[in-house]
Amino acid sequence: MSSAELKAQGNTLFTAKKFKEAGKKYTEAIQAGDEVADPEGLAVLYANRAACRLSLKRYMDAHDDAKKATKLDPTYAKAWARLASADDAMGNYPTSEDYWKHALDALPKSNLTPAEETQKAQYQAGLDAAMLNTANMKSTPIVGKEAVIVHDSQGRMPWDRAATIVDTLRVQRPVDVTSSAWVIHGAYEEFMEGVQKMKELTLNHATKEMRGRPGAVAALTNGLLRDIRVMHFTDNEFISRYNKQMEVEQYVYKPWAEAGPEVVIKEALARQRSQGWDSVRGSISLTVRAWIMRAVMDGGLRQRHDIAVEFYKRALDVLRSLRETWILAPKDDRGAVFEQSFMFGIQNHYLDEMMQSYSHNPDSELLEELFKEADRLIREVDEALRQPQSQEQVDPGFISSFYVYPRGAGFSMRGMYYNRKAMASPNDKRELHRKSALEYLKAAECFPQDDEKHPWFLNIALGNMFASHLFPLRETLDVMKKIRLSVPVAKKIWGFSSLSASGLWRILEGVGRQEDKLRGMLSQGKTTMSSFVGME
Template sequence: MSLNAPLAQEDGISVFDAGYYESPDGYAKDIELDPENGSRYIRHAKYLQKIGRTKEGLANAEKAVKLLPQSVDAWTCLAKAQHASLLAFYQFPKLTCPLAVWSISRKHRLLQETTVLKTESAPKPPDVRPPWERAGSILEGLKHTTINTTTSASVIYFAHRTFNQAAEVICEGDADQWKMLPYPPGLHTPALHGILEGIMRDPRCFQDRPDIDLTDMLYAQSLMELEATDGWDSDCSLDQVQRELRDRVREKGWHSVKPALRCSIQDWILFGFQVHQIEDHNPVNGLKFYKKAIAMIDFVRKTWPDVPAGDRGVVCENSFLFPLKRLALRAYLDPKHSNRSSDKHLTELEGFASTLVKEAEAELAGLDQRGIASPEGLSYWIYPIAEGYAALAWVHCRRGDRLQLPSPHFIDAFDKYLRAAVKLDEDEEYHAYFLCLAIDSMWRGGVPLKLILPSCERVRGAAPKMRKIWENSRLSATRDARILQVLEFEDEYKRKIKMGEASPEDVAVPKNWASASENDDEVIV
């Protein structure tokens, strides 16, 4: 962006709202200032396509490819410009049918406008919409009712909306553009903050972009913000950061340090998330960066306990810390963690989860019911508590497995999984899933049918509600296999009790039930 372009001066306003590029002349002036900068031709081409000047847009895209022959963004821009030119040449009529999503996968998303011949014999196409799209339809319907209830639809909808809006901002720009912004101290774009907020509201909101490498864009954006605020990147040791932070606070005060601290912690968390769940799928390294962020927050809170929360920033508040610890729990429990069943790991996980549950439950008691029921209350307190209980249950199961006999550990696991389930709404997929794991714990603990079957009924009642939102999710295969196992067990033994072939006092497990080690699938995905 040209240094002459006016900036949006308020924190949190996207630079794309600043108005400088609301006419082609703004882009043209940028190109005149630096005619060999291919990124400027890309931006100019995108805007010309947007306003219908397809021929000029194509010319700018072709120039961008000549200047940046290795740029994926340049070639993508050229492809779109060529497509727009073909549409203009043939003057295809615009279809008026609604957008239909026919295929969604991690690396590819096909969106097409199509007409569907509606006949009585035509089968209804499967609803392959992701959870956030289904959630949006549900929330729209609730607007016209007087129902006062919480729902997991609000959690995933607002998480994905926050994430996606920030992703759009990042993917519309490029590293050169961001680095040229003459930010005053403390001013930052909302982009990375929005990405992180979406993930911390609900990690399931993360969605790859089929048109661009979002992880590369996040990396470039992170470097820009760290440089602008003089922050510490993920390679800096914790000791170095803590030492330098003390010096800066003493010399310059919290006003100048706050942006650097926020950007640094934000960078570490996003780097840990990318290492854990996107690129390397390495929970050990991901957990290392989550722990680093947690340790830094604890250091700040203990070193400067009397500094007002507004001066230290939101990253030091529990509404930030609890969802961060939720991300760490997922890394602790990931089946790819090389040491997750070791005594040391189990003891560490148990202490970590116990502290999270205790602190979040204590703070929850002081919140009003309206705040708890809000999407923020669910994301920042309820879900971390639920997953903390589930982590404690998993620890009890691992310890019970080692005894090779019905163990009190499995009763404790049942109790913790049940606590996890009831914290969540019935339409949340983890509600049904945690109930299934609670039932599995009772099978392992040798509990009689009279205590197991009521929980099976709860799974049967929750499953249809959950599928309205979570039919298509990363957990669906594992979750649905568990639900099917529970419901088949319930049908079989209710029938046997009715026929006199079994008694409510009997102890039974499903047919072909796996051993403890074989049945140890992912608790939290």
């Protein structure tokens, strides 16, 4: 089938709003086309596929396609407009301004057709909005849930409280390696190592030359992958300092600043073959870590969860693909980002952002993808834990941070999946709530008693147990008891946190009152341990 025929099929599918199918047809048409013979025709195909990807909220892929279209045909206004739209969606307003200007410049200067007049008005509106958003970015501080620092009356954060507990744990024999104190303390130390390196950056005002130590981005991302709850602004200069640090590290490591996964994979393989590991190891690492930082900023701070999902997915796509090819290469050659532990950390955050994105904009396809990714993470962690463990020394919180906690996240996401299915199902509500409860119980057991997530997941499990009407009182009371025993232990570290600020402890205190009431009914003979307890 010719490129023109495939394009026509793609256009029909696009008109029918079957964007995924249309994108596949445009891909086939691109593969069937001849770039040398018909660059303008191929530009249209890339721009059309960019439109599909914009509609599917795959903004980075849309950016890559539109960029390719503008290179093939710099006079193609629609390609510039789609490039601008992709950057607008990702919050890259300064660059989108430039692209909107290119789109306007590509239109005729006079004698515009009605369609071109409409385009001109749309592009001008896009430019005006991008300029306004750029101005707002410069004047408005970034505020979001992860930026909120909640501390106790002495100004202590969870990591401060954890530090005192870690000091005690270190002298115990045997050492308890399961405490969440190890996790948040380790995350804080790595995160602050990155902050300290950023603070060492200096600027020569005469030459405008920046000097700094590379490795800050690696330390920041290592800390965040251990535990995202460590994310906080250490001062008002954090974002500015980070951006300057990225400039320094980009100069050193030469990452792929704008390219998408397909380009990164292709060029990384070629570069490694022709120039060796030293030429590619740092480039891949910084590319992936920059995407992780962008995901954290967009998801945790700006509440742009769909963008965060894309960045995490992009990182996983590159690492999974290259790891397949480089599976036999030594760790020191290919780099730490290809270790399973590192990838499990990304998958953990990827799941959370998918869940947040779904919560803000429920979509059945995203929910199914969430379940598949959660299932995959659990299987991969279980398989990794069955393998003989490396003799490499790791700190006490390492296994919890990169294996056990991600596994718990996987179970919690499967629990969320069944819960949302139950809410949408007219027939299987009870059985779906039962499945949800069991998944959340598994999730809770992946977190130690002194982590706030342990009683929190138990509480969500309890809600699903009640909703299912399928659990006897002895089982619901057992969960309530676990919550009651966990609360004072978890409060020692997490008494003041972002989750606690949303009402965690007040909710769990309500569970305690509920338990007292049920135990009172039991002692009065109004119910039995075998009775099924439920509520709508």
